[in-house]
Amino acid sequence: MLITPCHTNKLSLFFLFCFTLLLTFFLSLPWVNAKETPKPKPQDWQINGISAALDDGQNQVKKYALDKLVEYNLKDLKSLVKKPEDIAEKAAKILKDEKVPAYVRSGAVSALGNLGDAAAKYVPDIANILKNEKVDASVLRSAAEALGNFGPAAAQYIPDILNFLKDEKISSYGRGDIAKALGNLRQGAASYIPNILNFLKDEKVDSSVRSSAAVGFGNIRKLELKEVVVILNNFYEPGYSEYLNWRFLTYFLGGGTEQVKTLLKWLGSAQAVPDTLKHDEGVKTLNVFLEAWNGSQGLERLRNDLAKQISEVAANKNVPWKLQDIGLLQSHYSNLKKVNSTNANAVQSAIDNLEVWRWFVRSRNTILIHAAFWLALIFAYPKFPQIQAIFFWNPWVRRILGVGYVGFLLTWFPPFRRKLFEPFKPSLLADAGLDNFYDQSYFPESQVKVPTSGDILPITAALPSIQGQIILQGDSGLGKSMFLRHLLKSSQRIVVYLPAQKCHKGVIEAIQDKLHGQAQDAGFLKNLIYSGAIDICIDGLNEVTAETRAKICQFVESYFRGNIIMTTQPLEWTPPSTAKTYYLQPLEQQQIQEFLISRQPRLPQDAKIQGADYAQACTNYLTEVLNNQQPKEELDAVRRILSNPMDLTVVALMLSQGKHPNLFRLQEQQYNLMAAEYQQEWKQEFPLKRFSAAVFQMRLEDKQALPADEFHQVAMSLEDDKYKMVVSRQWQDEKGEAKKEWYFRHDKIMDFFLVQNFLGETDTAESLLVDRMGDPRFRGVYFLLATLLPLDAAKELREDLIQYAADTKDNTVSNTFVQLLRTR
Numbered sequence: 001m002l003i004t005p006c007h008t009n010k011l012s013l014f015f016l017f018c019f020t021l022l023l024t025f026f027l028s029l030p031w032v033n034a035k036e037t038p039k040p041k042p043q044d045w046q047i048n049g050i051s052a053a054l055d056d057g058q059n060q061v062k063k064y065a066l067d068k069l070v071e072y073n074l075k076d077l078k079s080l081v082k083k084p085e086d087i088a089e090k091a092a093k094i095l096k097d098e099k100v101p102a103y104v105r106s107g108a109v110s111a112l113g114n115l116g117d118a119a120a121k122y123v124p125d126i127a128n129i130l131k132n133e134k135v136d137a138s139v140l141r142s143a144a145e146a147l148g149n150f151g152p153a154a155a156q157y158i159p160d161i162l163n164f165l166k167d168e169k170i171s172s173y174g175r176g177d178i179a180k181a182l183g184n185l186r187q188g189a190a191s192y193i194p195n196i197l198n199f200l201k202d203e204k205v206d207s208s209v210r211s212s213a214a215v216g217f218g219n220i221r222k223l224e225l226k227e228v229v230v231i232l233n234n235f236y237e238p239g240y241s242e243y244l245n246w247r248f249l250t251y252f253l254g255g256g257t258e259q260v261k262t263l264l265k266w267l268g269s270a271q272a273v274p275d276t277l278k279h280d281e282g283v284k285t286l287n288v289f290l291e292a293w294n295g296s297q298g299l300e301r302l303r304n305d306l307a308k309q310i311s312e313v314a315a316n317k318n319v320p321w322k323l324q325d326i327g328l329l330q331s332h333y334s335n336l337k338k339v340n341s342t343n344a345n346a347v348q349s350a351i352d353n354l355e356v357w358r359w360f361v362r363s364r365n366t367i368l369i370h371a372a373f374w375l376a377l378i379f380a381y382p383k384f385p386q387i388q389a390i391f392f393w394n395p396w397v398r399r400i401l402g403v404g405y406v407g408f409l410l411t412w413f414p415p416f417r418r419k420l421f422e423p424f425k426p427s428l429l430a431d432a433g434l435d436n437f438y439d440q441s442y443f444p445e446s447q448v449k450v451p452t453s454g455d456i457l458p459i460t461a462a463l464p465s466i467q468g469q470i471i472l473q474g475d476s477g478l479g480k481s482m483f484l485r486h487l488l489k490s491s492q493r494i495v496v497y498l499p500a501q502k503c504h505k506g507v508i509e510a511i512q513d514k515l516h517g518q519a520q521d522a523g524f525l526k527n528l529i530y531s532g533a534i535d536i537c538i539d540g541l542n543e544v545t546a547e548t549r550a551k552i553c554q555f556v557e558s559y560f561r562g563n564i565i566m567t568t569q570p571l572e573w574t575p576p577s578t579a580k581t582y583y584l585q586p587l588e589q590q591q592i593q594e595f596l597i598s599r600q601p602r603l604p605q606d607a608k609i610q611g612a613d614y615a616q617a618c619t620n621y622l623t624e625v626l627n628n629q630q631p632k633e634e635l636d637a638v639r640r641i642l643s644n645p646m647d648l649t650v651v652a653l654m655l656s657q658g659k660h661p662n663l664f665r666l667q668e669q670q671y672n673l674m675a676a677e678y679q680q681e682w683k684q685e686f687p688l689k690r691f692s693a694a695v696f697q698m699r700l701e702d703k704q705a706l707p708a709d710e711f712h713q714v715a716m717s718l719e720d721d722k723y724k725m726v727v728s729r730q731w732q733d734e735k736g737e738a739k740k741e742w743y744f745r746h747d748k749i750m751d752f753f754l755v756q757n758f759l760g761e762t763d764t765a766e767s768l769l770v771d772r773m774g775d776p777r778f779r780g781v782y783f784l785l786a787t788l789l790p791l792d793a794a795k796e797l798r799e800d801l802i803q804y805a806a807d808t809k810d811n812t813v814s815n816t817f818v819q820l821l822r823t824r
Contacts, residue, residue, distance in 0.1 A: 042072040047087070054090040059104045062094060066107035070114050088112060088119035096125065102136035109139060113146025123150055159195055193220065197230045201298060207237060211245060217253045225263070225288065226295025228254040229302060235268045236301035262288045266309040267302070273312070282319035286310070286328050293335050307336055311343035314350045321350055323358050374406050378416060382423045385516075392420065395521040407524065417533035421494040427514045429488060431704070432497035432537075433743065436727040437485040441602045443595050443645060444486075446479050448472070449583040456585060459483055463565075463582065465491065466535040469556055470565040471575050474584030476780055477646030477748055480567035483584075484537050487565070495535040500544045500552065500566075501702040501777075507536070507555040529562050541568035542812075543747075543776050549573055569779065572810040586643030593622055595645060599652035604721035607656035617655050625663060637823040638663055646746050657722055664787055664823070667752040670723060678717040687714065692756035699754060699777055705741040715742040725749045751780035758785060769797060773804050773813075782813050786820035794821055 042050075053065035069087070094100055094108040109126055112119040129135055129143040196217070200210050214231055217223060223231065228250055235246040247268045254260035262285055266273055277285070289310050296303050310332050313319070321329070329351045336344035381387050391397055398407055410416045421428065444460045463470065466487060474480050488495055502510045508522055511534075515525075528534060541549055556564055556576040566579070575581060587595055596618040603610065609617050625638050641647050641663045650670055654661040662669045675686040691714055694707050706726065708715050718725040719742065726742045726749075744750040758768050758781060769785075772778040782801070786794055798814070798821055805811035 039072055046072070051087050051090070054087070054094070059101055062100075063104045063107050066091065066094070066104070066111045069111045070107070072114075084115065084118040088115050088122060091115070091119070092122045092125060095122075095129070102139050106136075106138045106142040109142045109146045113142075113149035116149075119150075193217070193223075193227065197227060200230050200234065203237060207234065207242075210234060211242065211249075214246075214249050214253065222255040223253045224295075225254065225257075225259045225291050228260060229263075229292050229295045229299060232263070232268055233296070233299040233302040236305065259288050259291070263292055266313075267292075267305055273309075275316075275318075277313065277316050277319045279320050279322065282313055282316060282321070283325060283328065285313050286325075286332060289313070290328065290331055290335075293332075303339065307339070307341045307343045310336065311346035315346040321354055323354060323361060326351060326354050326358065329354070370403065374402065378419050381419055385423075388423065393515075393521055393524070395524060398521070398524070407527075411524075411527050411531050411533065414533075417528060417531070418494055420528065421534055424515050425494065427516065428494070428496040428511075428534075430497075430514070431499050431502070432485055432488050433727060433729060434485060434489060435729055437482075437489060438602065439486060439489045441598070442482060442486045443479070443598055445591055445594065446483070446587065446645070447585040449585060451580045451582060459582075459584065460486075463487075466493075466495065466537070466563045466565050468563065469560065469576065469579035471579050471581040472565060472567045472584055473570060473581055474567075475586070475644065476569055476783075477644040477746065478584045478586060479645045480584060481539055481746075482645070484539055484565065484567060488537065491535065493535050493563075494533065495537060497537045497539065499704070500538055500540040500548065503538065503552050504544065504548045504702075506551050507538070511536075526559070530559050532561060532563055535563040536565070538564070538566045540747075541566055541573075542571045542779060545776065546573070569812075571776070571812045586640065587645065587648070588643070589626070589639070592642050592648065593618060595648050596622075596652050596655070599649060603652065603656045607722075608658045609656050614656055618652075621651070621655060621661070633823060637820075641666070646748055653722060653724065667748060667784070668788070670725070671752060674717055674720070674723045674725065677720070677722075678714075681717065682713050686717075687711070688753075688756060692753045695750060695753040696757045699750070702777075704743055706743065708740070708742055718742070747780055751778075751784055754778065755781045755784045755788060759788060770800065773801065774808065774810075779813055782817055783820055786817045787824065791824060794824070 050065045050069050053061055056062060056065070069091075091108045091111045095105050095112065097105070100108075109129065112122055112126060126143045126146050129139060135143075196213060199205065200214060202210075211234075214234075217231075231246060231253055232250045235243050235250070237243070247264065250264060250268065251260060264270060266285070266289075274281075289306060293303070293306060293310075296306060314329060314332065329347055333344050333347040333351060336347060377387055377391050381392060391401070392410070398410075410420060444458065446459045447456050448459045448462050449456055450462050463472075463483075472480050472483065484497065488497060496511055496514060498507065498510050502513070508525060508529075511525060511529075512522065529536070538552060541552065544552075552566070553574070553576045556562075556566070557578050560578040564579070597615055600610070600614060603614070607614070622642070625642070626635070628635065630638075642651070647663070647666055650666045651661045651663075654670070654673075657673070659669075659673065671688075675688070678684075678686045691711055694711065698705075698707065706715055715726060715728075717723075719728055724745055727745050728740055728742050730738065730740045732738060758765050758772075772781070782797075785797060789797060798817060801814040801817050802811075805814040
């Protein structure tokens with residue numbers, strides 16, 4: 001194989017070496033190297049040569065020596081010569097010699113500036129040069145530049161340098177270089193920043209000089225917003241071509257903070273002023289504007305633009321200003337108003353809109369606090385009588401502190417109305433005796449005749465609640481009061497139960513008495529009743545005088561919107577025109593046995609006859625007494641008595657005890673049974689005469705409770721479950737002591753004891769027959785007299801009653817008396 005030698009590798013290495021050498025040469029050239037060539041460090045022999053030349057007699061030689069000295073880095077001169085101060089002293093001597101040409105003195109001051117610490121003690125001499133108006137401008141310029149090279153040591157002479165910069169004899173170019181030298185003072189010049197800023201405000205100074213001075217801030221510190229506006233103000237100077245430089249300097253010297261960027265979004269010919277702002281952005285912008293305004297005193301051009309932009313932001317429809325922004329807007333309005341700017345109007349408009357809203361919010365807050373106060377009182381109302389009396393039932397306090405709307409809400413807002421009467425609910429229902437009422441024993445099948453239509457309906461269907469104004473009329477014992485108790489027990493509303501006798505002063509006064517004196521404002525109570533805040537039950541209109549009935553009728557007609565139900569026995573009167581009268585019907589024959597059977601749950605636990613035996617006893621008894629073989633008038637009388645629930649209740653009690661009820665003397669028979677047991681238990685006769693007299697006196701005084709202190713044993717016997725002639729109520733008085741009172745279970749039972757005062761041949765009894773003929777409280781007594789008086793005496797009384805009816809046009813008592821007497 002032929003092998004050919006190869007020389008390629010040697011030639012490649014040679015060319016690579018040459019290329020590297022050439023590249024290194026080019027990179028070392030000054031025009032290729034981007035770095036500034038540092039000043040050379042002098043040798044000791046060079047410094048010694050320059051020092052000797054400074055002693056030469058020729059000024060030009062000294063000039064050459066001084067220029068050469070400036071070319072070297074003289075910071076570490078002590079390592080080269082023993083006394084660098086000697087060179088500084090020589091340069092200073094040349095500077096001070098006014099006979100030396102200006103160009104030499106200029107070089108001397110430049111050399112001093114280059115010597116650093118070695119020439120520091122000559123700073124005052126250099127500063128004095130600036131104050132000497134006779135010194136050549138070139139020397140002044142060099143002196144100012146030299147001071148800049150001394151840094152903090154020359155900071156106190158900044159005012160002199162600034163005054164020098166105002167000297168128009170010096171060229172703008174020269175003053176610009178001196179202005180840049182201010183930055184060399186660095187931190188030492190920080191305390192003189194206000195002086196420099198005031199210099200920048202002086203538009204008499206050339207704009208380029210001020211620009212150079214502004215550049216010097218870059219070596220001192222970042223400017224605050226209130227300071228940087230001085231820089232931005234120069235942007236508005238007319239005729240300056242480099243105006244965008246001021247916009248740059250505002251960014252640069254302000255450090256590009258968010259405040260500066262926000263400011264320049266709006267000022268300095270911003271290219272795109274924001275047209276949509278959120279609330280936070282609007283507040284931020286106005287805060288920046290406020291700080292900028294505080295630093296812009298004397299900067300008229302900037303202030304004009306700033307005022308315009310303030311109004312633009314304030315009037316921006318996209319910014320939903322809030323109440324907390326009023327202070328900020330008012331600060332801007334005050335500032336603009338002080339300079340008589342028309343832009344204040346836009347800010348004032350924004351404030352006015354907020355003022356209206358602030359007034360509304362304050363009013364709302366006041367109302368909410370006021371409402372919360374009254375709500376707290378309402379919730380505390382049931383437990384504190386003082387609050388009830390002072391705030392709610394005192395007309396002046398409620399009207400003044402309630403500002404009108406409280407009384408309105410209390411009257412027409414149902415939950416508040418219920419709260420008003422809630423503490424008094426036990427008192428309002430006290431006379432109803434609901435403690436002794438058992439709703440499950442109520443017979444709901446009783447019927448009423450509905451007005452207008454004349455339909456006969458179950459009373460619970462026709463009158464499910466107290467709605468409107470109702471009169472329930474029926475004979476004694478048909479269950480009028482029992483139905484009222486049934487309504488009261490099931491009602492969810494506030495109801496007051498008033499015996500008609502307690503309305504002798506008026507219905508409003510009767511209700512006030514039940515509010516324990518708290519309801520001082522009768523007018524307010526009337527409004528509550530008119531609004532339907534409280535339902536009213538008035539029981540026993542037939543038991544009161546015509547005068548009392550007239551007061552009740554007047555009340556009912558005046559409060560035609562109220563819910564009121566009244567009960568009465570048949571009587572001659574003119575009912576309220578606004579009320580509807582329902583007629584309570586006697587029990588029908590098929591209802592009689594149902595009623596007797598329904599009494600079983602209320603029979604005494606120790607009754608002799610119970611359960612199926614009791615039901616059979618009822619059937620046998622009804623079969624016997626309703627025998628069609630007896631005379632029609634007697635049968636009708638029997639049916640009339642059995643159709644009366646009160647009398648049927650007495651029949652039920654007797655049947656359960658194994659007795660045979662005498663329908664025509666039921667009350668007397670029941671009394672005889674009770675009196676016999678009384679004598680057996682207490683070993684004495686029942687004090688009928690004495691007790692009857694006490695009941696008569698009690699009736700005259702319209703009292704309900706029996707005189708139990710005197711007749712405690714009597715009350716205990718009358719209350720026995722086998723007779724139930726009275727019922728008891730228990731409660732605690734103000735001292736917390738237990739109290740107990742007894743009341744007749746029905747007026748028919750009371751009438752039996754009352755009638756004892758009318759029987760007999762005494763003068764007292766005979767006078768009573770005549771004197772009480774027109775007293776509605778004794779109507780039932782006369783009905784009993786029809787069956788208890790001797791026949792001749794009963795007939796005589798019948799004639800008297802007929803005569804009385806003819807005179808008074810009231811024959812309700814005489815009619816019933818005649819019917820009862822006819823059965824005899």
